[in-house]
Amino acid sequence: MARDPSSSIEIRVLSKRGSNVIHPVEVDTPPLLPSPSPGPVPVVYREIKHFKKWVPWLIPSFVVANIIMFGITMYVNNCPKNSISCIADFLGRFSFQPFKENPLLGPSSSTLQKMGALDVSRVVDRHQGWRLITCIWLHGGVFHLLANMLSLLVIGIRLEQEFGFVKVGLLYVISGFGGSLLSGLFIQENISVGASGALFGLLGGMLSELITNWSIYANKLAAFLTLVIIIAINLAVGILPHVDNFAHIGGFLSGFLLGFVFLIRPQFGWVSQIYASPEHSTSPKPKFKTYQCILWVASVILLIIGLTLGLVMLLRGVDANDRCSWCHYLSCVPTSKWSCKTEPAYCLSNQIGNQLNLTCSSNGKSSIYLLADPTSSQIQGLCSQLCN
The missing domain is CATH 1.20.1540.10 (Rhomboid-like)
Structure with a gap:
């Protein structure tokens, strides 16, 4: 059976993302001009747009x-x-x-x-x-x-x-x-x-x-x-x-x-x-495939x-x-340059005048610092360095 050319419609899909992905987009289709002489009617290319592009914020x-x-x-x-x-x-x-x-x-x-x-x-x-x-x-x-x-x-x-x-x-x-x-x-x-x-x-x-x-x-x-x-x-x-x-x-x-x-x-x-x-139209297809x-x-x-x-x-x-x-x-590979022990350090401290004595509870290291009236934040910072 011959196909009626006047009713032929072709759907064309273009890609906005190069050759990577098929992405339907919508562009203007020029209007059809009447044919001056009898002959086959030109094919209508219908552009479609389904996937919306969002503005990222x-x-x-x-x-x-x-x-x-x-x-x-x-x-x-x-x-x-x-x-x-x-x-x-x-x-x-x-x-x-x-x-x-x-x-x-x-x-x-x-x-x-x-x-x-x-x-x-x-x-x-x-x-x-x-x-x-x-x-x-x-x-x-x-x-x-x-x-x-x-x-x-x-x-x-x-x-x-x-x-x-x-x-x-x-x-x-x-x-x-x-x-x-x-x-x-x-x-x-x-x-x-x-x-x-x-x-x-x-x-x-x-x-x-x-x-x-x-x-x-x-x-x-x-x-x-x-x-x-x-x-x-x-x-x-x-x-x-x-x-x-x-x-x-x-x-x-x-x-x-x-x-x-x-x-x-x-x-x-x-x-x-x-x-x-x-x-x-042919037999209707479901929106998603079975495996999806x-x-x-x-x-x-x-x-x-x-x-x-x-x-x-x-x-x-x-x-x-x-x-x-x-x-x-x-999660962490220990080396001579750093330690993987990132938990807050704990030290025993003893203040005698301007001399602060610290001993790390985890590795037993001790050190003496000359500090007058150190704050708890300073002691904690020194303790962290001593224990690492």
């Missing part, structure tokens, strides 16, 4: 908030007042702790604890569960902050443009919470800070988005290699003190599951049929079970290191 706001919190933390730290020596003295009270105490150019452990770092003993014994959230807005130092914020801008803005601030915001916060839970199960003595768990949640979400929306990607290998490079850089930073790789892992797993829930796209056949004319629905349901179930089980275990004081004696090396 939440991720930049998160970056500003993290930078402000780091500035406040350094102001509270006040190294010249609380330590004998500081790095970058010209910065005044914003100067950094000695490199041996904090190689990331940042504050002391006691300051981070005061500002809301994750301290399992306080979460369990003092019911300070809010630390599971506040710790993701703190950073151990300048290097830690820069690595996280640059990665957050590169990854987060792209996701917010594609999926909006609500989904990306929930992905960020819930992943950070998941990272804190896993960190709390393994980091029983040391404190933990960093937005790395939330950042790795975005990375995990990108990976699951690549899987669940597999058919729309033209260059899958390039997207995969980009993820691997960013993950490798952040894992390398994670072996330093004050940075927690357990938060990275927990955040990545949480974000990976959340990506199947929040970052799912309708299949292209469903998008095409809503623009097709009735005479060209299966992944969505499985991810929701696993996420609820994982977060609930992790929270219950943490509040009951379960130490996951009892079942994995070597796992602590995933």
Whole structure:
């Protein structure tokens, strides 16, 4: 049977993101002019737009908030007042702790604890569960902050443009919470800070988005290699003190599951049929493919079970290191340049005139300082240096 050329309509899809992804967009189609002579009617190209581009503002706001919190933390730290020596003295009270105490150019452990770092003993014994959230807005130092914020801008803005601030915001916060839970199960003595768990949640979400929306990607290998490079850089930073790789892992797993829930796209056949004319419509296609629905349901179930089980275990004081004696090396590798003991130090002090005698309770080291009427913050700062 011959096909009527006058009713032929072709749907054409263009990409605004180069050859990486198929992205339907809408452009103006020139009007058809009447044909001066009999002949076939020209084909009408109908451009469609389904995926909305969002203006990113939440991720930049998160970056500003993290930078402000780091500035406040350094102001509270006040190294010249609380330590004998500081790095970058010209910065005044914003100067950094000695490199041996904090190689990331940042504050002391006691300051981070005061500002809301994750301290399992306080979460369990003092019911300070809010630390599971506040710790993701703190950073151990300048290097830690820069690595996280640059990665957050590169990854987060792209996701917010594609999926909006609500989904990306929930992905960020819930992943950070998941990272804190896993960190709390393994980091029983040391404190933990960093937005790395939330950042790795975005990375995990990108990976699951690549899987669940597999058919729309033209260059899958390039997207995969980009993820691997960013993950490798952040894992390398994670072996330093004050940075927690357990938060990275927990955040990545949480974000990976959340990506199947929040970052799912309708299949292209469903998008095409809503623009097709009735005479060209075929059998209706569901909005999502079967494997997308299966992944969505499985991810929701696993996420609820994982977060609930992790929270219950943490509040009951379960130490996951009892079942994995070597796992602590995933978070910090000790060297001659730094120690992995980032918990607040405790010292025995004795003041005789201008002479202050300190003895570290953990390693037994002693030292004498000439200080007249030292404050408790100064003693704590000296104690931290002595015990590291």
